[in-house]
Amino acid sequence: xxxxxxxxxxxxxxxxxxxxxxxxxxxxxxxxxxxxxxxxxxxxxxxxxxxxxxxxxxxxxxxxxxxxxxxxxxxxxxxxxxxxxxxxxxxxxxxxxxxxxxxxxxxxxxxxxxxxxxxxxxxxxxxxxxxxxxxxxxxxxxxxxxxxxxxxxxxxxxxxxxxxxxxxxxxxxxxxxxxxxxxxxxxxxxxxxxxxxxxxxxxxxxxxxxxxxxxxxxxxxxxxxxxxxxxxxxxxxxxxxxxxxxxxxxxxxxxxxxxxxxxxxxxxxxxxxxxxxxxxxxxxxxxxxxxxxxxxxxxxxxxxxxxx
Amino acid sequence: xxxxxxxxxxxxxxxxxxxxxxxxxxxxxxxxxxxxxxxxxxxxxxxxxxxxxxxxxxxxxxxxxxxxxxxxxxxxxxxxxxxxxxxxxxxxxxxxxxxxxxxxxxxxxxxxxxxxxxxxxxxxxxxxxxxxxxxxxxxxxxxxxxxxxxxxxxxxxxxxxxxxxxxxxxxxxxxxxxxxxxxxxxxxxxxxxxxxxxxxxxxxxxxxxxxxxxxxxxxxxxxxxxxxxxxxxxxxxxxxxxxxxxxxxxxxxxxxxxxxxxxx
Numbered sequence: 001x002x003x004x005x006x007x008x009x010x011x012x013x014x015x016x017x018x019x020x021x022x023x024x025x026x027x028x029x030x031x032x033x034x035x036x037x038x039x040x041x042x043x044x045x046x047x048x049x050x051x052x053x054x055x056x057x058x059x060x061x062x063x064x065x066x067x068x069x070x071x072x073x074x075x076x077x078x079x080x081x082x083x084x085x086x087x088x089x090x091x092x093x094x095x096x097x098x099x100x101x102x103x104x105x106x107x108x109x110x111x112x113x114x115x116x117x118x119x120x121x122x123x124x125x126x127x128x129x130x131x132x133x134x135x136x137x138x139x140x141x142x143x144x145x146x147x148x149x150x151x152x153x154x155x156x157x158x159x160x161x162x163x164x165x166x167x168x169x170x171x172x173x174x175x176x177x178x179x180x181x182x183x184x185x186x187x188x189x190x191x192x193x194x195x196x197x198x199x200x201x202x203x204x205x206x207x208x209x210x211x212x213x214x215x216x217x218x219x220x221x222x223x224x225x226x227x228x229x230x231x232x233x234x235x236x237x238x239x240x241x242x243x244x245x246x247x248x249x250x251x252x253x254x255x256x257x258x259x260x261x262x263x264x265x266x267x268x269x270x271x272x273x274x275x276x277x278x279x280x281x282x283x284x285x286x287x288x289x290x291x292x293x294x295x296x297x298x299x300x301x302x303x304x305x306x307x308x
Numbered sequence: 309x310x311x312x313x314x315x316x317x318x319x320x321x322x323x324x325x326x327x328x329x330x331x332x333x334x335x336x337x338x339x340x341x342x343x344x345x346x347x348x349x350x351x352x353x354x355x356x357x358x359x360x361x362x363x364x365x366x367x368x369x370x371x372x373x374x375x376x377x378x379x380x381x382x383x384x385x386x387x388x389x390x391x392x393x394x395x396x397x398x399x400x401x402x403x404x405x406x407x408x409x410x411x412x413x414x415x416x417x418x419x420x421x422x423x424x425x426x427x428x429x430x431x432x433x434x435x436x437x438x439x440x441x442x443x444x445x446x447x448x449x450x451x452x453x454x455x456x457x458x459x460x461x462x463x464x465x466x467x468x469x470x471x472x473x474x475x476x477x478x479x480x481x482x483x484x485x486x487x488x489x490x491x492x493x494x495x496x497x498x499x500x501x502x503x504x505x506x507x508x509x510x511x512x513x514x515x516x517x518x519x520x521x522x523x524x525x526x527x528x529x530x531x532x533x534x535x536x537x538x539x540x541x542x543x544x545x546x547x548x549x550x551x552x553x554x555x556x557x558x559x560x561x562x563x564x565x566x567x568x569x570x571x572x
Binding site: 019056058059060079082085086090092093094096097101105106108109110111154157 | 325411413572
């Protein structure tokens with residue numbers, strides 16, 4: 001199939017969704033280019049999952065325009081869903097079937113011819129590293145295996161877009177790295193990935209472009225490095241424990257910006273060396289010096305910490 | 309809760325995608341075929357032997373028929389109702405809510421229209437399986453009128469559709485499994501008693517008889533009993549019409565209610 005690279009796979013303008021009087025998505029605009037990994041970063045309740053549900057045509061919008069693969073959604077969502085794979089947040093695997101049967105039955109919903117299914121299943125099981133579990137019952141799988149199977153299931157129809165709602169939430173760190181590896185491979189094959197996350201590291205590693213969402217609004221969008229460059233100084237020194245007001249006053253005079261959140265003080269600066277030299281003389285403090293990241297962007301944009 | 313007029317009443321479209329849902333349920337059923345068939349054969353056998361032979365010895369003839377024949381032909385219809393109601397509530401609800409099977413289905417090109425049409429066809433198929441089991445048992449007991457009794461099975465399929473709709477509508481509004489007790493106690497059990505399964509309708513008071521005319525099981529029994537026993541039928545179009553109306557009306561209601569539940 002020939003695709004026009006210039007046409008975005010998803011375009012939303014003024015997209016809006018209310019539940020009763022609560023505004024879940026408050027008139028957002030975004031464009032998702034083909035072949036990239038696009039992220040929605042934000043805390044729980046930011047409107048990320050609602051946005052994904054609207055993309056799938058499973059949540060009627062209350063306002064705005066939405067097209068997926070050039071077709072209006074939800075009006076033509078049946079057609080778009082045939083070309084999209086979804087990895088939902090909750091496990092929706094069929095407990096009555098084995099690993100391979102889950103894929104075979106699911107392929108049937110896409111009217112994939114029987115003859116084509118078996119070869120496809122072998123391929124998907126290999127991709128998900130589940131070839132040796134093909135006849136295992138789903139309930140015997142670990143959380144990480146289930147998530148890999150869910151990703152494999154989302155690929156049965158050879159989708160142009162894969163939508164992942166919090167793909168690694170609740171998984172342990174090793175498993176998370178395995179999933180990231182699989183997603184990076186999909187992206188390398190040219191599949192457009194759309195994901196939601198509240199993990200900074202996930203957004204920084206996977207996403208080419210992302211939008212930062214909070215309370216139904218998009219606060220800014222760009223690549224992780226663009227967002228960092230636009231909103232925060234390149235280096236941050238984090239001081240934990242009760243702040244020493246006199247010390248903070250001195251640091252403030254050293255061309256640094258100071259923010260307090262919870263029990264930490266964040267000192268943002270262009271160059272941390274003089275600051276650290278000064279702090280080196282102060283004892284009894286936990287100090288963390290690091291390059292600034294999306295966490296800091298989020299703090300700056302919302303005044304709140306994203307991590308839970 | 310929103311008022312009922314506020315539901316999305318757009319007409320569902322029927323497509324062959326519904327068969328994929330039917331096939332999924334069939335594959336699962338194959339796994340549990342042992343216990344499923346024990347239920348399908350065992351229960352009617354006990355009813356027929358216990359009531360038909362035991363009670364039949366006292367009753368003798370009912371409506372000009374040996375009681376065992378009268379009862380067996382009625383139970384073909386009522387067991388379709390019970391089987392379909394269980395499937396349409398406990399099983400459909402399990403797939404819709406705790407197991408999230410519908411969420412997985414809705415990420416494919418399938419719509420709620422297709423899912424519920426497939427569920428309905430599957431419920432009716434299970435009704436036919438249970439009716440076929442009873443026919444076999446009844447034939448073994450010598451009360452079936454001949455091979456013409458097989459015509460009862462397509463009618464049972466329609467009966468199944470008529471009962472699947474209301475059951476799915478209940479699933480669509482249920483908050484838990486206990487909710488289904490209302491339907492069984494207030495709807496299924498009364499029909500079991502009032503619709504001519506165990507005794508002829510005309511033994512009931514006139515008011516109850518006219519109420520029974522509105523109930524689908526009455527029409528199911530009226531169609532199925534003569535077919536099973538090889539007797540002449542009457543008012544066939546009326547009975548078929550009532551069953552069609554239940555099937556169609558409650559399918560539309562179930563689709564609207566499930567849309568409200570899942571498409572939010």
